[in-house]
Amino acid sequence: MHFSDSFRAARWIRFTNLLLQAVLFFALFGGLNYIALNHSWRFDLTQSRRHSLSAETKSYLDRLERDVQIYVTLTDESDNPLIAQSYRDVSGLLREYTYATRTSSKGRIEVRFINPYQNRHEAEELKLDVPDAVVLVCGDHRRVIPIGEFYHVNVKAGRRETFLGESVLTAGILEVSSPDKKKIYFLAGHGEMRPDDVDGVRGLSQLSDELRARNYDLGRLDLSLTHKIPDDAALILIIGQQGRVQPFEAELLRNYLQTRAGRIILMLDPGRTDGLGDLLFDWGVIVHDDFIYDPDPRSLTETGDLRLWRFAADPLSHITDSIINNALPVLVGPARVVNKDIGSSNDDGLSIRELIATSEIAWGETSYRSRARPEYTPGTDLRLKNGLGVMVVSERLKPNNNLPLSVRGGRLAVFGTADVVTNNRIINVGNLNLFLATVNWAVDRDTQLNIPPRPIPRFQLALSQEELIRLRLGLFLIVPGVVALLGFFVYWTRRN
Numbered sequence: 001m002h003f004s005d006s007f008r009a010a011r012w013i014r015f016t017n018l019l020l021q022a023v024l025f026f027a028l029f030g031g032l033n034y035i036a037l038n039h040s041w042r043f044d045l046t047q048s049r050r051h052s053l054s055a056e057t058k059s060y061l062d063r064l065e066r067d068v069q070i071y072v073t074l075t076d077e078s079d080n081p082l083i084a085q086s087y088r089d090v091s092g093l094l095r096e097y098t099y100a101t102r103t104s105s106k107g108r109i110e111v112r113f114i115n116p117y118q119n120r121h122e123a124e125e126l127k128l129d130v131p132d133a134v135v136l137v138c139g140d141h142r143r144v145i146p147i148g149e150f151y152h153v154n155v156k157a158g159r160r161e162t163f164l165g166e167s168v169l170t171a172g173i174l175e176v177s178s179p180d181k182k183k184i185y186f187l188a189g190h191g192e193m194r195p196d197d198v199d200g201v202r203g204l205s206q207l208s209d210e211l212r213a214r215n216y217d218l219g220r221l222d223l224s225l226t227h228k229i230p231d232d233a234a235l236i237l238i239i240g241q242q243g244r245v246q247p248f249e250a251e252l253l254r255n256y257l258q259t260r261a262g263r264i265i266l267m268l269d270p271g272r273t274d275g276l277g278d279l280l281f282d283w284g285v286i287v288h289d290d291f292i293y294d295p296d297p298r299s300l301t302e303t304g305d306l307r308l309w310r311f312a313a314d315p316l317s318h319i320t321d322s323i324i325n326n327a328l329p330v331l332v333g334p335a336r337v338v339n340k341d342i343g344s345s346n347d348d349g350l351s352i353r354e355l356i357a358t359s360e361i362a363w364g365e366t367s368y369r370s371r372a373r374p375e376y377t378p379g380t381d382l383r384l385k386n387g388l389g390v391m392v393v394s395e396r397l398k399p400n401n402n403l404p405l406s407v408r409g410g411r412l413a414v415f416g417t418a419d420v421v422t423n424n425r426i427i428n429v430g431n432l433n434l435f436l437a438t439v440n441w442a443v444d445r446d447t448q449l450n451i452p453p454r455p456i457p458r459f460q461l462a463l464s465q466e467e468l469i470r471l472r473l474g475l476f477l478i479v480p481g482v483v484a485l486l487g488f489f490v491y492w493t494r495r496n
Contacts, residue, residue, distance in 0.1 A: 064107030191242025284344030
């Protein structure tokens, strides 16, 4: 018998055939995976494109020069349904960021989920002491984003309406990946609150930590010694001064705003003279020498502090967006009235807006130095129909050589109290959000990118009692009965 006709040859042929089939299968499997990895296509068929990044975000990620680590302290094991929803929303979005930068040779997005309670040692090493937050780290730059900033909340309905995650995350990535730090100076020399003071009433150490965590460089500025404002001054904070600034100092600050498009945040306590009348007049702001009393129950706390709850939405600055969306009050101590000067000229592109006001029954007590008990005196004390202003912002939009566009000029924000940012107050979420939003607006930090929010889908099935009974009967009797009947039919057929 010829070898090719033997059983041994047949076994070798079958073995070779099976081996070749296996090799071809693995080659096909590997080839398909290679093609899918390097030449993949993804299609988002959802109505709101919730699984896709916007073109603006992709453009920013393509130009990313440094790696960014993102640490998420959310967990999917939380009993809180809002936290569980946040975990699903954030984790799904972060997968798109890592996918978009997976082939980048410059800057990539790396994501890690860490439970700060179960992995305490690792969380302490990474300084992840904030639960339910997203922490962005790039080199020495760090940004902590609380989960509340990811959502727009309908206060009346008491629920989340839209997911702002992509806008917030993209802004945070741009912030920490920037190699340059903006320099913020605290004015000194007039009894101002100090950034290194740990005192609860007049210290700003907590505020300084919050600013450094957001990639700002801090310094102190005493104009009586330097006689000039540094060229790298992105923002000057004047918080709780006790004495008047000298005329030459006021002139330096005026020129900084006017000629250098400078940025100043001014916080003035009641009963203090500031020496900045000309500067405030230039920017259409009036600071009254009075003391705010607001008898509205919504404006008072148990300790007698002033509770600010009337905020105006401002599409130009977005300063109050977060506290309005999340219904966050601002708690302060003594405050004075700050209003827009209705007689100011609108020339030179000056835009003035009141962002915070008291209730309509509040008044500004002008005799607070001599009168022990506050009492409204018509014709003497200040009362306005729509409430008294507590915060005003002013900016100039300068026309650019008669072209149909404008260039942003100086910016000024004035608070009628410095108590809003002290160590005892900054721990209040509303106080911190308000101040940080004001700083972001002042230094042109773009936290409101042109990225549309994503609606949160909700599905609700409403059944009557009769429909529920029918559903139970169908699930527990009809469906099992049909299956049993079919099985009996098959059994009877095979038996015969």
